[in-house]
Amino acid sequence: xxxxxxxxxxxxxxxxxxxxxxxxxxxxxxxxxxxxxxxxxxxxxxxxxxxxxxxxxxxxxxxxxxxxxxxxxxxxxxxxxxxxxxxxxxxxxxxxxxxxxxxxxxxxxxxxxxxxxxxxxxxxxxxxxxxxxxxxxxxxxxxxxxxxxxxxxxxxxxxxxxxxxxxxxxxxxxxxxxxxxxxxxxxxxxxxxxxxxxxxxxxxxxxxxxxxxxxxxxxxxxxxxxxxxxxxxxxxxxxxxxxxxxxxxxxx
Amino acid sequence: xxxxxxxxxxxxxxxxxxxxxxxxxxxxxxxxxxxxxxxxxxxxxxxxxxxxxxxxxxxxxxxxxxxxxxxxxxxxxxxxxxxxxxxxxxxxxxxxxxxxxxxxxxxxxxxxxxxxxxxxxxxxxxxxxxxxxxxxxxxxxxxxxxxxxxxxxxxxxxxxxxxxxxxxxxxxxxxxxxxxxxxxxxxxxxxxxxxxxxxxxxxxxxxxxxxxxxxxxxxxxxxxxxxxxxxxxxxxxxxxxxxxxxxxxxxx
Amino acid sequence: xxxxxxxxxxxxxxxxxxxxxxxxxxxxxxxxxxxxxxxxxxxxxxxxxxxxxxxxxxxxxxxxxxxxxxxxxxxxxxxxxxxxxxxxxxxxxxxxxxxxxxxxxxxxxxxxxxxxxxxxxxxxxxxxxxxxxxxxxxxxxxxxxxxxxxxxxxxxxxxxxxxxxxxxxxxxxxxxxxxxxxxxxxxxxxxxxxxxxxxxxxxxxxxxxxxxxxxxxxxxxxxxxxxxxxxxxxxxxxxxxxxxxxxxxxxx
Numbered sequence: 001x002x003x004x005x006x007x008x009x010x011x012x013x014x015x016x017x018x019x020x021x022x023x024x025x026x027x028x029x030x031x032x033x034x035x036x037x038x039x040x041x042x043x044x045x046x047x048x049x050x051x052x053x054x055x056x057x058x059x060x061x062x063x064x065x066x067x068x069x070x071x072x073x074x075x076x077x078x079x080x081x082x083x084x085x086x087x088x089x090x091x092x093x094x095x096x097x098x099x100x101x102x103x104x105x106x107x108x109x110x111x112x113x114x115x116x117x118x119x120x121x122x123x124x125x126x127x128x129x130x131x132x133x134x135x136x137x138x139x140x141x142x143x144x145x146x147x148x149x150x151x152x153x154x155x156x157x158x159x160x161x162x163x164x165x166x167x168x169x170x171x172x173x174x175x176x177x178x179x180x181x182x183x184x185x186x187x188x189x190x191x192x193x194x195x196x197x198x199x200x201x202x203x204x205x206x207x208x209x210x211x212x213x214x215x216x217x218x219x220x221x222x223x224x225x226x227x228x229x230x231x232x233x234x235x236x237x238x239x240x241x242x243x244x245x246x247x248x249x250x251x252x
Numbered sequence: 253x254x255x256x257x258x259x260x261x262x263x264x265x266x267x268x269x270x271x272x273x274x275x276x277x278x279x280x281x282x283x284x285x286x287x288x289x290x291x292x293x294x295x296x297x298x299x300x301x302x303x304x305x306x307x308x309x310x311x312x313x314x315x316x317x318x319x320x321x322x323x324x325x326x327x328x329x330x331x332x333x334x335x336x337x338x339x340x341x342x343x344x345x346x347x348x349x350x351x352x353x354x355x356x357x358x359x360x361x362x363x364x365x366x367x368x369x370x371x372x373x374x375x376x377x378x379x380x381x382x383x384x385x386x387x388x389x390x391x392x393x394x395x396x397x398x399x400x401x402x403x404x405x406x407x408x409x410x411x412x413x414x415x416x417x418x419x420x421x422x423x424x425x426x427x428x429x430x431x432x433x434x435x436x437x438x439x440x441x442x443x444x445x446x447x448x449x450x451x452x453x454x455x456x457x458x459x460x461x462x463x464x465x466x467x468x469x470x471x472x473x474x475x476x477x478x479x480x481x482x483x484x485x486x487x488x489x490x491x492x493x494x495x496x497x498x499x500x501x502x503x504x
Numbered sequence: 505x506x507x508x509x510x511x512x513x514x515x516x517x518x519x520x521x522x523x524x525x526x527x528x529x530x531x532x533x534x535x536x537x538x539x540x541x542x543x544x545x546x547x548x549x550x551x552x553x554x555x556x557x558x559x560x561x562x563x564x565x566x567x568x569x570x571x572x573x574x575x576x577x578x579x580x581x582x583x584x585x586x587x588x589x590x591x592x593x594x595x596x597x598x599x600x601x602x603x604x605x606x607x608x609x610x611x612x613x614x615x616x617x618x619x620x621x622x623x624x625x626x627x628x629x630x631x632x633x634x635x636x637x638x639x640x641x642x643x644x645x646x647x648x649x650x651x652x653x654x655x656x657x658x659x660x661x662x663x664x665x666x667x668x669x670x671x672x673x674x675x676x677x678x679x680x681x682x683x684x685x686x687x688x689x690x691x692x693x694x695x696x697x698x699x700x701x702x703x704x705x706x707x708x709x710x711x712x713x714x715x716x717x718x719x720x721x722x723x724x725x726x727x728x729x730x731x732x733x734x735x736x737x738x739x740x741x742x743x744x745x746x747x748x749x750x751x752x753x754x755x756x
Contacts, residue, residue: 028283047299047533095325097353099569101621119638135621152407221425221476238726298535316535369605387639
């Protein structure tokens with residue numbers, strides 16, 4: 001595939017790839033490196049940066065200021081040395097919000113919405129029809145299943161698994177380090193929570209490292225979850241305690 | 253009004269409108285479409301994107317990376333189909349922080365401060381002399397009265413009303429959906445809290461859907477508000493409980 | 505020092521300074537004013553804005569969309585009139601994340617990591633080997649000691665001190681105003697918490713104004729800290745209460 005005659009590229013853009021599908025449009029001041037593959041009907045807004053190794057499916061729209069293909073970098077201060085491969089693959093019809101940051105070594109399915117300023121670290125895999133809210137930060141080595149929704153300002157710590165059709169409300173903090181970062185990075189002892197299929201976590205809740213939120217369980221808003229939550233149960237409080245078992249159509 | 257002779261526009265900007273008031277300054281790499289109206293004494297910093305239909309009053313300053321006139325867009329995954337008109341109107345002497353995102357169909361009064369990265373969704377109306385803190389996210393169809401202050405990282409869910417002279421501290425999460433997003437979007441059952449004039453909500457508090465925070469009431473920090481709060485009372489805790497009635501000059 | 509022959513500057517950048525060290529690289533659409541000093545081996549990515557008075561040490565990397573040297577500006581609505589000097593100094597080998605915003609009058613040590621979108625207000629001093637997480641907001645006149653780590657989404661209120669080797673987890677809110685902003689700015693009565701050396705604050709905790717977290721103390725996740733915490737003790741809950749004294753190697 002090479003740049004079609006019906007592609008619109010602003011004369012004020014800096015586009016080094018020629019691998020651009022039909023009817024795509026690239027605005028002024030977009031920066032796109034060589035070895036980037038752009039599908040058909042893609043829109044790249046102004047001030048977007050796309051580094052080499054990024055692949056965008058058909059119909060993707062990338063809003064102003066988004067950064068695709070950020071290299072993980074630790075300065076001197078980071079406990080952990082990042083490992084990653086130099087690619088990003090974003091499926092068809094995804095929408096990447098303004099100022100969102102997608103690190104290298106990230107796969108995103110189709111029809112997924114990445115909100116304004118959301119930041120997705122390396123080794124993350126996100127399914128199709130997912131909503132990642134505004135300023136959600138996802139740390140390294142995290143898997144998020146299809147049709148899951150994560151609302152604004154939530155933080156997914158590294159090394160964790162979120163299932164399918166999960167709902168995580170706003171301001172939810174997960175943690176992955178029992179030793180509060182004081183002893184450097186120890187791979188075996190750094191693990192975030194597991195949030196199983198169909199479960200829901202209320203706004204401003206906190207999940208401690210390694211807890212498991214069982215299938216179809218619900219964690220009430222503002223809870224502090226310190227131990228595993230059984231499937232199909234409602235817990236709430238600080239620390240979160242069992243309230244009752246849930247019927248099929250229960251709510252937060 | 254047409255571009256005055258005393259307007260400064262960088263040769264490296266991409267400016268398609270000629271409707272720019274006296275003494276305004278536009279930096280390099282700003283992107284401004286046709287059908288944009290810019291008042292006098294306006295400053296547009298580098299890397300700002302302004303789409304057609306945006307109107308800026310006199311003395312407005314827009315800091316680097318801000319995006320004015322973002323089209324709401326859902327990818328395949330969004331429950332709700334956004335409705336909006338293609339305009340943004342920002343009153344005189346407002347300051348729009350770096351990387352802030354103002355969606356279409358937003359009105360902002362005069363002398364209002366929009367903090368770094370704040371994101372304001374469609375059908376939102378914000379009064380004059382308001383402070384919206386850094387990374388505050390405001391969802392669709394929300395009204396915010398004059399002289400209200402909302403501190404960093406707070407999240408206003410859609411379909412809600414915030415009165416005048418309200419103080420919302422940092423990390424406050426509001427919710428608008430009792431059914432945790434599982435059954436799609438049902439207009440009648442999706443409503444955020446109402447926060448009446450003169451009330452205050454402490455840091456890291458959570459407000460459940462449809463609760464009313466009465467006039468001049470105070471919600472203590474870290475509270476989970478599950479039911480209406482009477483005017484002029486102090487509540488706190490998880491769930492928030494009545495503590496005492498307030499005198500005229502009470503504090504958090 | 506003047507721009508060396510081995511400096512790479514994109515023809516599509518707008519660079520007004522000639523004070524650039526050897527082997528530095530400046531990408532397209534970077535905006536750099538006069539009176540900016542850039543060390544050797546510096547990388548400035550696309551869409552970065554650097555205003556006059558900024559000094560970058562050797563080996564600094566500035567990712568896309570970062571803004572260095574933002575002028576504090578209050579619109580009509582801000583209670584406080586900002587005071588500041590027009591400089592920013594960033595030590596060697598720091599990494600400044602995408603869309604981070606560094607206001608004027610900020611000093612940052614060496615080997616410090618500023619995360620994506622972190623926003624650092626005027627009169628802030630940050631030590632060496634510090635990690636400031638993604639979307640952390642630091643308010644004016646705040647000091648952060650060396651080797652301290654502050655995780656994503658936390659908010660440091662103005663006028664506060666954070667010691668050395670402190671760990672602040674995600675979503676931690678600090679407050680600095682007992683009068684919830686209703687009586688304007690009163691310098692003597694606006695003071696944030698003090699977080700002493702070696703202490704740790706769990707995720708989603710809230711610290712009320714003026715509290716002191718003692719040396720090597722630990723605040724459990726989701727706590728509301730309403731009074732001073734003694735050195736070497738563990739507190740938790742809402743309000744936070746003494747749990748036990750800590751041994752040398754205790755954890756959250």
